[in-house]
Amino acid sequence: MKFEMMENGFETEMDFGRLEISGNEEYGFRPFQLLVSSLAVCSGGVLRNILEKMRMPADNITIEVKEVTRNVEIANRIEKIHLHFIIEGQDIDETKMDKVFELTLKNCAMAQSVIGSIELVETYEVRN
Template sequence: MNFSMNENGFTGHLPFGDLQISSNEEHGFRPYQLLVSSLAICSGGVMRKVFDKMRMSFEDIQIEVKEVVRNDEVAGRVEKVHLHFIITGDIKDEKMPRILELTRKNCSMVQSVQDSIEVVETYEIR
C-alpha cells in the first residue's frame, strides 16, 4: 500500500486500483467514510460466511449505516457506528443473536476498534 499527495488530498495506490481520499468529499472518499465502510463490509462479509457455514439459505445482505456519532471536540473522533443488516432469505429469527455474536467476534475491523468505537448491530429479515 502506498499513498501520494495530490492537490486535493491523497491517492492510495492499492492492488485493486487507485483510491482518491480527501477531507472534501467532492474530491474523494473522506477518511471517516473509509473507516465506517471497513466496519460495515467486514461485518457483512463475515455474516455471509457464517450463513454459509450454518447452511442457511439467503439471497442478499444489505447494510445500512443508520448512525455515525462523531465528537467534534476531539478532532471529529468516531465514537459510535450503527450498522443495520437487511437480510433477504430464509433465516430463522431465533438464530440471529448467535449469528450477530459470531459476526462481531470474527470481524477483524470491529475487533480492532472494540475498545474505542461503539459498534451497534441491528437487523431485519425480509
C-alpha cells in the first residue's frame, strides 16, 4: 500500500477502489472508524465461518458498535470497543455460543492485534 497526501488527509488506491482517510469525516473515513470497522468485520467474518463449520449457519449477522471509549488525555486513544452481534438463523444452538465467541476471538487477526491495548467487549443475541 502507498498513501498519498491530499489537502485534507491521505488516499490510497486498492484493487477494490480508492480509500480516502482524513481526521475530518467530511473528506474521508476517520482512522478510528477504520480501526473499529476492521475489528467488527474481522470478528463477524470469523464468527460466520465458525458457525458454518459447527453446522449452525447464520442467515444474517448484524454487528452494532455499542460503545467506543476514547481517552482524550492520551491522544484520544481508543481504550474500549463494545461490539454487539445479532445472529439470525434457525439452526443456532445458543448453548454453544460461548465456545463460538471464544474461537472467534482466538482466530480474528484484528482482535488478536489489539489484545492488551484495547478492551474488546463482545456481546450477542440469537434470533431464530
